[in-house]
Amino acid sequence: MSDPKAELEAFIQTTEFSCLGARAALKKGSIVHGHYAVLGDPESARAHYRDMLGYARDIRPTLSDKSFRTFVSTFEEPGGILGEEEYERLLWRHLQLIHDIDSRTYGLDEGATSDPDEPNFGFHVAGHSFFVVGMHPGSSRASRRFSRPAIAFNSLMQFMLLGDKFFSMQDAIRKRETTNNGSVNPSFTTYEYQMPSRHFSGRMTEEDWKCPFTSRHEPSSVKYTSDVMQRPTG
Template sequence: MGSVAAELLSDADTQAPALVGPVEMTGDRIAEFADAIGDPHPAYRSAEAARALGYPDVIAPPTFAVRLAAQAEAAVVARHPLGYDYTSAVHLSQEYRHIRPIRKGDVLTARARLVKARQAMGGGLISVEVTIEAEDGTAVTVSTAQMLSTHPVPGPAAVGTEERAYGALAEFIGGDSFVCLGARAALKRNTISLRHCGELGSANAVRNTLAGLHDFLESLEPGERSYASFVATFDSLPDTSERAFEDTMWRHLQDMHDRDSRHHPWSTQYAPDPSSPRFAFSVGGHPFFIVGLHPGASRPSRRFTMPALVFNSHLQFNAMGRTFFKMRKRIRDRDHDLNGSVNPSLVTYRSEARHYSGRMTDSDWGCPFVARPGESGSTE
C-alpha cells in the first residue's frame, strides 16, 4: 500500500480488508436478482438449463458480482482515504475479471482493499481492488476501480503530510516571486501529482519517488496544451545550504537511476552524459527536466518551504512546439522583472544537469551522476 494510505489510515485499516458477506447464493436469491434486472435467461432459474450449458447448477447473472463489489468498495471509501468524500467520486476506470460464474450454493465474501492512494488532479486519487471469494477461498471475481474525489470530508479532518505539502506548493506557485507559468497552468488545471517521499537520499524515498513517477507516467498524455508535473516532496534537511541540497539531490537521482535501469533503458531521444547539451534525466525510458526546490535556495523562485524535486516531461515540452519557446521567453522576462535578472545558470550553461539544483555552478563543476554502462539510449 502506498505511503499516503499508511499515513492516513490506522494499522488495522491498512492490514485488514473491508469485508462484505458471507452471502449464501440460494436459487430464490438468484432468481429474484435476475427478475430485478429484467434478465429472462433460463440458466438463472433452471438447473436443467444451466446444466445444458455445462454448469452444475443454476448460475447468477454476472452483475450480481458487480453489486457485491460495489458494496465492498463503499466500505473502503467510507474510511475517507486522504481525507476526501468519495460518495460522489468520479470513476476514472472500472474493470471486472470473472473467473467463473457465481453458482447456486456458493457462499461468497467480498474483500476490498485500498491498493493506491495519492494526491493528484486537485483531489484524492485512489485504487480499490475487490476479490469475491467462494467459501473455500478461491476467487470468483476480481474487480479494480480507480476513483477521484475533489471533495474534502466536511468538518475537521486529519490533514496528512501530502495535503500540507500540496497546500504549501499551491501557495508557493501562486506567490508573487514565482515565475514558471507552466506550473501555474498545471495548478489551475489540477494536473500536478504530488507524493511526499520521506528523507531525500534515503532508500525508502528513492522507492517512493520511482513509484510516484511510474504512476504519473501511466496517465501522462503529452500535447500542445498539456501542463502536467510530478512533484516529490521530502522531509527537512539538517543542512539547508545550496551545496548540501545539490549533493543530496544527485545522490538521490543516482540511486533512482541505479534501480530504474535494471528494468528500463535510458530514453532513446536524450543523452545519458550529464555534460552533454542533449542530457535529460530518464525514468522508465521517459526523459525529464528536473527542478530542485528547497528552503536555502538563493533564487526566490526555487526557495520552497521543504526540499522538493519537480519532474517535467521533455516529451511534453516537445509536443508544445512553438508554444514552449514562447512560454520560456515569458518566464525569463517575468524572472527579470521580478528578480532583477534571469537565472544566470540558464543563460550561461547549455547542459541542463547544471540547472537541476538551482545553484549557480562553477565553470569547472563536474556532475557526480553516472549512467549505468550498457543502459543508455542516445550517445550524443
C-alpha cells in the same frame, strides 16, 4: 502538522514563482504530488520511484501541445535551511538511487541520453526523460525558494510538443524572472546550451563543475543536433 501539498500550491501562486507551465498545471489540476520522508535516503528513494514509475508509464498518452503536467515531490527532511551545495549533493544522491533501480529494467528515451555531461541529458524513469527542477529554502533564486526540499519532474517530450509556443513561454518566464527576481537565472544565461544537469539544483555551478551522477545505461547513439533538449528555463 503542515500540509506539503497546500504549501506547494500556495508557493506556485506567489509573485516570486516564475514557471508559467506549473501555474497552468495547477489551474488544470494536473500536478501530481508525492511526499516522502528524507531526501537522499534509500527507503524514501524506493517509495519515490514507485510513484514516479506509475506516473512515467501513464504520462506519454496524455501529453499534447495544450497540456502541461508535472510531478512534484516534497520531503519532510532535512528540515531547516540547507546550503545550496548540500542540497545539490542530496538531490543528486536521491536521483542516483532512483536511477540505479530504474536502469535495471528500463532504457533511454528516444533522442535523449542519461550521460549528465551531454547536452541531450534527461533524467530517465521507465524510458521517459525528464528535466528536473530542484527547490529548497536556501535557494539563492526566489523562484526556487520553497519552504521544504522539493523536486519537480517535467517531461522533456512535453517541451518538444509545444513547438514554437515554447519560445513564447520562455520569453514570458524570463521577463517575469527579471521583474520579480531582478534577473534571469544566471545558470541559464551562462550555460544554456551545454549541460542541462547544471541547472537541476538551481545554483550557479562553477565552470569546472562535474555532475555527481553516474549513468548505468549504455551510451546513446543519438547525437545532439538541436536545442530541443535545452528548452527548460527556470
